[in-house]
Amino acid sequence: MRVLIALGGNAMTAPDGSARQEHQRAAITEAMEPVADVVAAGDQVVLTHGNGPQVGNLLVKNELSAAVVPPVSLDWCGAQTQGTIGLLILNALDAALARRDRPARVAALVSRTLVAADDPHFAAPTKPIGRYLPEPEARVMVEHGQTWQDRGERGWRRVVASPEPIESLDAPAAAALLDAGYVVTCSGGGGIPVVRDPDGRLRGVEAVIDKDLTAAVLARQLGVDALVIATDVEAAVVGFGTPDARAIGAVTVDRLRALAADGNFAGGSMGPKVEAACRFAEAGGRAVITSLHHLGPALRGGAGTVVTY
Amino acid sequence: MRVLIALGGNAMTAPDGSARQEHQRAAITEAMEPVADVVAAGDQVVLTHGNGPQVGNLLVKNELSAAVVPPVSLDWCGAQTQGTIGLLILNALDAALARRDRPARVAALVSRTLVAADDPHFAAPTKPIGRYLPEPEARVMVEHGQTWQDRGERGWRRVVASPEPIESLDAPAAAALLDAGYVVTCSGGGGIPVVRDPDGRLRGVEAVIDKDLTAAVLARQLGVDALVIATDVEAAVVGFGTPDARAIGAVTVDRLRALAADGNFAGGSMGPKVEAACRFAEAGGRAVITSLHHLGPALRGGAGTVVTY
Numbered sequence: 288m289r290v291l292i293a294l295g296g297n298a299m300t301a302p303d304g305s306a307r308q309e310h311q312r313a314a315i316t317e318a319m320e321p322v323a324d325v326v327a328a329g330d331q332v333v334l335t336h337g338n339g340p341q342v343g344n345l346l347v348k349n350e351l352s353a354a355v356v357p358p359v360s361l362d363w364c365g366a367q368t369q370g371t372i373g374l375l376i377l378n379a380l381d382a383a384l385a386r387r388d389r390p391a392r393v394a395a396l397v398s399r400t401l402v403a404a405d406d407p408h409f410a411a412p413t414k415p416i417g418r419y420l421p422e423p424e425a426r427v428m429v430e431h432g433q434t435w436q437d438r439g440e441r442g443w444r445r446v447v448a449s450p451e452p453i454e455s456l457d458a459p460a461a462a463a464l465l466d467a468g469y470v471v472t473c474s475g476g477g478g479i480p481v482v483r484d485p486d487g488r489l490r491g492v493e494a495v496i497d498k499d500l501t502a503a504v505l506a507r508q509l510g511v512d513a514l515v516i517a518t519d520v521e522a523a524v525v526g527f528g529t530p531d532a533r534a535i536g537a538v539t540v541d542r543l544r545a546l547a548a549d550g551n552f553a554g555g556s557m558g559p560k561v562e563a564a565c566r567f568a569e570a571g572g573r574a575v576i577t578s579l580h581h582l583g584p585a586l587r588g589g590a591g592t593v594v595t596y
Numbered sequence: 597m598r599v600l601i602a603l604g605g606n607a608m609t610a611p612d613g614s615a616r617q618e619h620q621r622a623a624i625t626e627a628m629e630p631v632a633d634v635v636a637a638g639d640q641v642v643l644t645h646g647n648g649p650q651v652g653n654l655l656v657k658n659e660l661s662a663a664v665v666p667p668v669s670l671d672w673c674g675a676q677t678q679g680t681i682g683l684l685i686l687n688a689l690d691a692a693l694a695r696r697d698r699p700a701r702v703a704a705l706v707s708r709t710l711v712a713a714d715d716p717h718f719a720a721p722t723k724p725i726g727r728y729l730p731e732p733e734a735r736v737m738v739e740h741g742q743t744w745q746d747r748g749e750r751g752w753r754r755v756v757a758s759p760e761p762i763e764s765l766d767a768p769a770a771a772a773l774l775d776a777g778y779v780v781t782c783s784g785g786g787g788i789p790v791v792r793d794p795d796g797r798l799r800g801v802e803a804v805i806d807k808d809l810t811a812a813v814l815a816r817q818l819g820v821d822a823l824v825i826a827t828d829v830e831a832a833v834v835g836f837g838t839p840d841a842r843a844i845g846a847v848t849v850d851r852l853r854a855l856a857a858d859g860n861f862a863g864g865s866m867g868p869k870v871e872a873a874c875r876f877a878e879a880g881g882r883a884v885i886t887s888l889h890h891l892g893p894a895l896r897g898g899a900g901t902v903v904t905y
Contacts, residue, residue: 308668344665352660356653359617359680366683370675371668373706374788377766378798385796394769397682397704397781457686460703463776469769472706479683487694489687 289465290325290586291511293502293563294318294336297519298579299372306340315375316382318517321582322470323383330586331465333509334376337498338368338476339416346417346445350428358431361447362479362491369397369475376472384470394469398457400478400501402494406450414449414495433493448494452477452501456489458508465509477501499563507570513586514567514574516560521581523561523592525551535592540568543594568594598774599634599895600820602811602872603627603645606828607888608681615649624684625691627826630891631779632692639895640774642818643685646807647677647785648725655726655754659737667740670756671788671800678706678784685781693779703778707766709787709810711803715759723758723804742802757803761786761810765798767817774818786810808872816879822895823876823883825869830890832870832901834860844901849877852903877903 298318301310326332342364349358359367373395381391408414412434420428425435425443435443455461461473477496481489499516506514522534525546535543544565552558557576564574577591585591607627610619635641651673658667668676682704690700717723721743729737734744734752744752764770770782786805790798808825815823831843834855844852853874861867866885873883886900894900 307666308672347665348657348661351664352657355660356656357616362683363617363680366679367676368679370677370679370682370706370788371672373679374671374675374708374800377706377708378790378800382797392768394766394772395706397679397686397706399683399686457703459701460773460776460778463778464769464772467769467772467776469772479679481687488691491683491687 288513289331289333289509289511290513290515291333291335291502291506291509292322292515292517292582293499294334295518296337296339298517299336300340304340306344311341311372312375315372316379318579319376319379319383321579323380323387323389324583325586326384326470327387327389332470333461333465333505333511334470334472335474335498335502335505336372336376336472336476338365338372341368341372342476342495343417350420350424353427353431358428360491361493361495362481365476365479365495366397369395369479372475373472380470392469394464395472396457396460398455398461398473398475398478399481399489400452400474400496401454401456402450402480402482402492402496403453404482404484406448408448408450409494412446412448414447415444416447416495417445419444449497450480450494452496452504455501455505455508456481458505462509474501474505497559499559500566503563503567506567506572512573514564514572515582515585516564516574516576517579517582518560518576519578521578521590523552523557523576527551537588537593537595540565540594540596564592564594568596571596597822598640598642598818598820599822599824600642600644600811600815600818601631601824601826601891602808603643604827605646605648607826608645609649613649615653620650620681621684624681625688627888628685628688628692630888632689632696632698633892634895635693635779636696636698641779642770642774642814642820643779643781644783644807644811644814645681645685645781645785647674647681650677650681651785651804652726659729659733662736662740667737669800670802670804671790674785674788674804675706678704678788681784682781689779701778703773704781705766705769707764707770707782707784707787708790708798709761709783709805710763710765711759711789711791711801711805712762713791713793715757717757717759718803721755721757723756724753725756725804726754728753758806759789759803761805761813764810764814764817765790767814771818783810783814806868808868809875812872812876815876815881821882823873823881824891824894825873825883825885826888826891827869827885828887830887830899832861832866832885836860846897846902846904849874849903849905873901873903877905880905
């Protein structure tokens with residue numbers, strides 16, 4: 288079986304959300320244990336991951352050093368996090384596989400996601416990222432070409448485009464590595480966003496891509512049997528926060544979309560995961576929303592929200 | 597023929613050494629033209645690259661934001677530059693290959709280089725990196741665990757270990773991609789330095805590795821036919837800066853080492869290139885020191901310093 292596992296923030300940062308270097312290392316070291324169990328069971332594994340808090344730290348550095356070193360664009364921030372998170376995954380997975388007497392065949396790709404230059408999100412960026420700043424500091428960043436919005440009492444906040452992922456441009460390289468027996472990390476942070484200019488050239492752009500939506504695209508391109516969207520709960524929940532809350536187990540795309548339309552899933556958290564799961568299931572695959580702690584049972588159908596067409 | 601090309605600073609920054617984002621993009625776009633010619637001629641190509649000015653910029657960001665975001669270690673800086681430089685190479689090479697009617701099969705690996713935990717350079721770091729700072733600012737960084745030295749009038753400067761590269765841990769993944777027809781970027785910036793702890797775990801460390809010495813190691817591991825160390829001159833020169841200066845063409849390791857012992861090559865620039873070339877030639881390979889402009893002729897023996905055993 289070929290499995291794509293999309294790691295969420297809780298697999299990569301401290302419980303309080305801290306993305307300090309040592310906290311990222313500790314979280315990823317822990318996350319690679321259940322992942323290594325899946326590899327040891329004989330499945331082919333592809334990993335992808337988020338990068339929100341990590342990019343947040345890079346943006347702070349951009350701001351505080353703007354007078355000395357020009358800020359780098361969001362595609363570069365994404366590329367930087369693929370390097371650091373890739374490194375942590377490589378080392379942690381190497382150790383976890385060694386303890387299971389598996390040869391260490393791990394690889395991490397710098398990887399790009401194609402988006403449309405005319406994606407409507409570019410004209411009206413809405414995705415808030417990074418920290419709030421007082422107006423004068425925000426205006427310095429505006430002079431560097433960024434879009435910031437006045438959010439009232441808390442200050443100004445940067446908003447960026449979050450375009451639709453079309454294609455993981457480096458999925459073929461990931462497939463070649465999978466075929467050669469590697470556990471591959473690809474499309475981290477949703478992939479580095481690039482557009483294709485009229486002359487055919489690829490160019491990185493100022494955007495962030497939802498990592499779960501990219502995971503659904505990558506899962507299709509790699510023909511995986513199961514897409515696992517790892518989060519901090521065992522399953523998606525209907526009536527979350529009410530006395531009638533109950534976990535969703537096996538579910539069809541139609542049923543899950545109906546539940547989404549009824550407002551069961553929050554826009555910034557479970558919503559995109561449910562949407563990504565539905566897209567992959569519509570394409571004929573099996574999508575699972577669960578926690579890394581339930582990864583093994585979920586892949587055997589014994590835990591998690593399992594979405595099929 | 598399988599060729600490893602090590603790109604130097606001039607292939608990646610502006611002529612004045614600027615590593616601004618747009619200058620890096622322009623330099624790499626230009627550098628990928630002769631590289632694409634080699635690929636189009638039917639050779640298998642592996643790329644590696646330096647990252648000195650790029651890490652310099654990241655260190656400035658570390659310093660200026662240290663009060664808000666903890667500085668990240670040098671292994672992380674290296675990983676970050678593998679992401680951004682890898683991105684630039686992927687996009688530029690994609691375009692250059694497309695114009696030559698080659699399918700775009702390019703890949704960039706997050707890649708680590710093993711060094712010895714007891715490498716003597718760790719006990720006595722001597723490699724200066726980053727910018728000079730006034731003493732009070734340098735002391736802030738010392739509090740974060742870094743080593744800085746008083747360099748007199750210009751201020752304080754950070755020194756780090758530059759240990760010997762032992763093994764490119766991700767060379768097998770690069771080999772798998774080469775076998776699948778990819779042009780692969782690997783071990784950028786000399787590779788992310790890691791040590792193996794007594795319990796077997798790999799761990800990133802505060803160090804920088806000479807990119808040409810790592811290139812020689814990677815060249816051996818990948819069994820390349822030719823290692824090209826690309827620099828800004830057509831060939832290494834004897835009597836540089838004197839009326840008797842003359843370019844070195846075909847040369848044996850013994851002869852080149854004798855010239856090095858006579859002090860013909862500067863420690864910080866041509867010296868490590870000559871040493872890396874000698875190491876690879878001693879291992880039975882052919883090493884070429886030349887400029888990207890002379891890449892094609894040099895591979896056919898018609899230009900550059902060509903070192904054999």
